Amino acid sequence: MYSRLYKLAVSLPPLFWVVLFLLVPYSLMFAHSFWITQDGSIVHSWSLHQYSQLFTNPLYATVFFRTLRIAAFVTLFSLLLGFPLAYFLSFHAGPRKELLYQLVIVPLWVSYLVRGYAWKTILGTDGVLNGALQYLHITHEPLSALLYSPFAVVLMLTHIYTPFVFLPIYASLEHIPRPLVEASHDLGANSRSTFFRVILPLSMPGLLAGATFAFVLTLGDFLAPILVGGPSGTMIANVVQSLFGAAYDWPLGAAISVFILFITVGLLFCTERLEKRWTFQ
Amino acid sequence: MTPAASTSPSTALLEVRAVSKRFSEKEVLKTLSLNVAQGEFLTLLGESGSGKTTLLRLIAGFEQPSAGEIWMNGERLDTLAPYKRRVNTVFQQYALFPHLNVRENIAYGLRANNTPKQEVAPRVEAALAMVRMSEYSGAKPTKLSGGQQQRVALARALVNRPQLLLLDEPLSALDANLRKEMQGELKSLQREVGITFLFVTHDQEEAMALSDRIALLKDGSLEQVASPREIYAHPATAYTAQFIGQTNLLRGSVRANVAECGILRFPSAAANGPVLFSLRPESIFLATDNLSIADPVRFRATIRQQFFGGSTELLELVCADSQLVRARIDARGPLSGEHEFVFSAAEAIRVTP
Numbered sequence: 001m002y003s004r005l006y007k008l009a010v011s012l013p014p015l016f017w018v019v020l021f022l023l024v025p026y027s028l029m030f031a032h033s034f035w036i037t038q039d040g041s042i043v044h045s046w047s048l049h050q051y052s053q054l055f056t057n058p059l060y061a062t063v064f065f066r067t068l069r070i071a072a073f074v075t076l077f078s079l080l081l082g083f084p085l086a087y088f089l090s091f092h093a094g095p096r097k098e099l100l101y102q103l104v105i106v107p108l109w110v111s112y113l114v115r116g117y118a119w120k121t122i123l124g125t126d127g128v129l130n131g132a133l134q135y136l137h138i139t140h141e142p143l144s145a146l147l148y149s150p151f152a153v154v155l156m157l158t159h160i161y162t163p164f165v166f167l168p169i170y171a172s173l174e175h176i177p178r179p180l181v182e183a184s185h186d187l188g189a190n191s192r193s194t195f196f197r198v199i200l201p202l203s204m205p206g207l208l209a210g211a212t213f214a215f216v217l218t219l220g221d222f223l224a225p226i227l228v229g230g231p232s233g234t235m236i237a238n239v240v241q242s243l244f245g246a247a248y249d250w251p252l253g254a255a256i257s258v259f260i261l262f263i264t265v266g267l268l269f270c271t272e273r274l275e276k277r278w279t280f281q
Numbered sequence: 282m283t284p285a286a287s288t289s290p291s292t293a294l295l296e297v298r299a300v301s302k303r304f305s306e307k308e309v310l311k312t313l314s315l316n317v318a319q320g321e322f323l324t325l326l327g328e329s330g331s332g333k334t335t336l337l338r339l340i341a342g343f344e345q346p347s348a349g350e351i352w353m354n355g356e357r358l359d360t361l362a363p364y365k366r367r368v369n370t371v372f373q374q375y376a377l378f379p380h381l382n383v384r385e386n387i388a389y390g391l392r393a394n395n396t397p398k399q400e401v402a403p404r405v406e407a408a409l410a411m412v413r414m415s416e417y418s419g420a421k422p423t424k425l426s427g428g429q430q431q432r433v434a435l436a437r438a439l440v441n442r443p444q445l446l447l448l449d450e451p452l453s454a455l456d457a458n459l460r461k462e463m464q465g466e467l468k469s470l471q472r473e474v475g476i477t478f479l480f481v482t483h484d485q486e487e488a489m490a491l492s493d494r495i496a497l498l499k500d501g502s503l504e505q506v507a508s509p510r511e512i513y514a515h516p517a518t519a520y521t522a523q524f525i526g527q528t529n530l531l532r533g534s535v536r537a538n539v540a541e542c543g544i545l546r547f548p549s550a551a552a553n554g555p556v557l558f559s560l561r562p563e564s565i566f567l568a569t570d571n572l573s574i575a576d577p578v579r580f581r582a583t584i585r586q587q588f589f590g591g592s593t594e595l596l597e598l599v600c601a602d603s604q605l606v607r608a609r610i611d612a613r614g615p616l617s618g619e620h621e622f623v624f625s626a627a628e629a630i631r632v633t634p
Contacts, residue, residue, distance in 0.1 A: 179376035182343050185363040186370045187390035187441065197389075201380045280379035280423060 032254035042250055050255035060239065060256070067236040070153055071218035075165075077158040078214045082165035083207065087199070090173035091181075101170070108163050116227040119156045123147040123228060148230025156224050161217060165210035172206025173199070204278035212271045216264055236260060294319040294477050295340065295358075295445055300349030302335055302501075309335045311501040312349065317445070322471050322478045324488040326524075327498035333481045336498075337447050340479065341370050354444060364393070369438035370447040374454060375430045377422035383433050384409070384418040390441040408440035411470070428459045435467075439474060448480045452487065464490055485525050489513065497521055519632045522559035529606050531558040531629065540629070543602040547578040547626035557634050562595065564628035565608035568621035576626035582606060583619045598622065 034046045054060055089100050107115070122128045125142040133139045146152065176199060184194040222237035229235065236256065243253030295317040302310040310332045317323050325333040338344045340351060342363030351359040358366060369390070377386050387408050391401045409415045412432035422430055431451060438446055452460045452467075468491055471478050482488055488495050489509040497504040497512065497520075504524075505517045516522035519530055533542030535556050540549035542558065549556070566572050568579055582598035585605075589612065596608045596616070608622060 177374075177376065179372050179374060180378060182341075182363075183370070183372060183376040183378070184389070184393075185343075186341055186368075187393055187437070188364045189389070189393035190362070190364050193393060197393075198378060278380070280421065 029254045029257055032251050033258045035251045037249055037251055040248065050252045051259075053252060054255055054259060060236075063234055063239055064236050066150065066234075067219060070150055070157070070233075070235060071215045073154045074157045074161060074218045075211050075214040077154065078162040078165040079207070079211055081158070081162045082210060083169055083203075085162075086166050086170035086173055086206075090170055091199075104163055104166055107160075112160065112223065113227075115160055116156060116223060119152065119159070119228055120147065123152055123155075147228055148233065150229070150233045152228035152230075153224045153233045153235070156228050157214075157218050157221060160224075161214040164213040164217070168209035168213070169203060169206040172203045172209075176202045201278070202280075205275045208271050208275045208278070212268065216267060219260065219264060292318045294321075294354060295479070296352040297336070297340070298350045298352065300336070300339060300346045300351060300359075302332070302339060302344065303347045309501050310339075310346075313501065313503060314349075315496055315503065315506065317477060317479060320475055320477055322468070322480065322491060322493045324480045324482060324492040324495050325498060326482060326485060326488040326495050328483060328524075330500075331498040332501040333483075333498050334449060337370075337449055337479065337481050340445070341368055341447055342366050367444045368447060369441050369443040369445075370449065371431075371434045371438050371451045373449045373451065375422075375434040375451075377430055377433055377437070379422055382419050382421055383414060383425070386422065386433055387437045387440050389437065394441070404440055408436040411439070411473075412436045412466075427455050428463060431455065431463060432466075435470065439470075439476065443476060445477045445479060448478060450481055450483070453482070453484075460487075467491060489525070495525075497524065515630055516559055516632055519557055519559065519634050522630070522632050527562055527607065527609075529560045529562065530632075531560055532556075533558070543604040544600050545578060545580055545604075547629060548576065549626070549629075549631070551631055557632050558629040559632045560606075560624060560629045562607040562609035563593075565606065565610075565622050565624045567610055568623045570610075572623070574623060574625045577623050578626050578629075579621055579623050581619055581621050584616050587616060 032042070033050055034048070036043050036045060036047055036049050085104065089097055089104070093100050120127070123146040124130070125144055125147070127147070129146060130139070130142040134142065180198055180202070181194060184198045185191075189197060220237050222235065222241055225233045225235045225238050229238075237260075240253045240256050240260075243249045243256070247253075293316040295315075297313060297315040299312045299314050300310055301308065301312050313332075313336065315336075325336060327333045335344065339346050339359065342359075342361065346359055349359075350357060353366075353368070358368075378389065381389065384405055387405045388401050391404060396404070405418075406415070409418055412435055414429060414432050414436065417425060417429060417433075422433065425433065431454075434451070448467075452463050455463060464487060467478075480488075480491065492509055494506060494508050495512050496506045499520055505512055505521045507515075512521060513526055516525065516528070522528040522530065531542040531545060533540055533545070533556060534554060535541075535549050535551045536553050538548055538550065540547055540551065540556060540558065566574070580600060582600045584596050585599050586597040588595040588597075590609075592612055593609050594612050594616075596610065598606045598608055600606060606622075
């Protein structure tokens with residue numbers, strides 16, 4: 001079929017890419033996580049010191065659990081927004097479907113940073129929201145808690161990840177053969193019961209994929225906390241960033257990264273198995 | 282055509298009263314009326330686009346009529362939500378729930394209708410046994426063959442004891458052999474459960490084999506409603522004659538009780554003027570077969586082509602006036618040249634164009 005040379009030419013570039021940009025950096029990170037720092041420089045002596053720090057220093061646990069909590073809320077809220085949206089578009093939008101679909105997708109073309117800064121101007125003490133609240137005499141002075149809080153991080157990330165959650169759910173809803181819905185009505189099930197017994201179970205793969213998107217992307221996010229999070233909204237990726245930067249403690253930063261990486265991979269493994277269990281065609 | 286005539290209103294389970302259906306510009310059903318008797322196996326037969334599936338969907342409740350009413354058992358049906366109708370459907374592609382196993386699929390309707398728990402299991406088991414699928418009760422539909430899925434779809438519908446079962450080309454996805462087998466099963470099943478079947482197909486042979494009556498649709502209107510034997514022997518229109526079985530359409534005119542279609546002349550009671558007759562190929566015989574036929578009409582024709590069909594052969598004949606006639610005779614080996622043929626004048630059925 002294909003010559004040996006052709007096969008080599010085709011497979012070398014991706015191989016090179018994977019080795020240089022994935023295997024090497026991950027190996028370096030993995031190695032670093034077992035090293036230690038002494039007098040401001042990294043010493044290549046193998047130990048589990050970083051990992052023991054990770055589990056004994058309460059600061060890391062606090063930030064880690066806050067990150068999990070924020071990721072859980074972002075996942076929940078983007079599902080609560082994304083699923084009904086996808087359901088409406090797929091089943092009830094009629095001829096407006098295409099247009100509405102494009103409208104949902106449009107924000108994805110806008111830079112993440114721009115959307116972040118937009119939330120800053122909305123939530124700030126001189127921001128649009130505070131201005132409106134005071135104008136309507138609901139509050140008398142600007143609420144400072146709106147910006148620089150975990151709430152702001154959840155709000156911003158929910159806004160950003162809802163289209164990511166919407167897309168796989170919409171795709172799985174579109175894949176449900178409509179005769180199944182008719183068959184359910186035909187057999188005496190009303191719309192509510194049809195939703196819970198046919199539509200929801202059959203959209204599980206999309207729902208799981210969407211939830212995984214939102215959760216995993218939030219878990220590793222560090223821009224939202226910087227832009228709108230403040231000290232109380234610091235997340236685990238910010239800790240990693242500062243350890244690799246100002247603190248110059250690469251081994252500890254690497255240990256945290258490895259820890260997060262394992263959690264993420266474990267999560268992806270679980271959701272993929274669940275998705276398979278809920279796939280029938 | 283008055284389809285209601287052959288069913289007295291007192292025994293009609295389903296009454297379709299002057300129903301029209303239009304999708305934007307297109308009128309799919311044109312003021313159609315049809316009665317279906319209790320316990321009847323009625324087939325809606327027609328080409329694709331004739332409106333037969335639309336009529337079924339109106340009765341199931343998946344579409345709303347643009348005009349007219351549908352009644353069942355003396356109650357208005359078309360205003361009811363689909364899930365409130367005592368009508369169940371066997372879908373063309375079966376539409377089994379892929380996330381539920383065979384037993385759960387069959388129990389779906391019973392659970393949706395809040396059937397008492399202790400009643401569900403035995404009824405599901407009975408339905409499984411009825412379609413001989415008991416050993417597959419735990420299987421997911423995707424693991425079953427087409428015929429098995431078909432049986433599950435039947436059981437899933439019948440377990441609810443509907444007053445009317447709608448079947449939307451349920452056999453069209455099966456291969457020829459399985460199809461014949463399932464036809465037999467369907468027919469005996471219908472006798473066994475005594476439920477009224479409204480069956481949609483585009484296959485005239487299937488319609489003939491299964492039905493008590495056939496309602497032939499053309500462009501959203503009923504062409505003829507009659508028993509298979511009646512519709513075959515006495516097609517009312519040229520379309521019916523051609524759609525159900527094969528036929529020769531003889532065009533000609535009647536004068537003084539004699540029909541003249543090219544070289545064919547035979548007595549006819551029709552009024553003077555242009556006429557159209559349907560003459561089935563199997564009504565034409567070789568004159569040498571010396572059959573005693575009433576009112577024989579003889580003609581000479583040349584055999585142009587011969588198609589062997591096992592027990593019969595189809596002959597393509599060219600008459601002296603170059604009119605083409607098809608005859609189906611018992612198999613007898615190769616024939617050629619000019620022969621004399623004969624048919625009974627009573628077999629030439631007058632049809633409207």
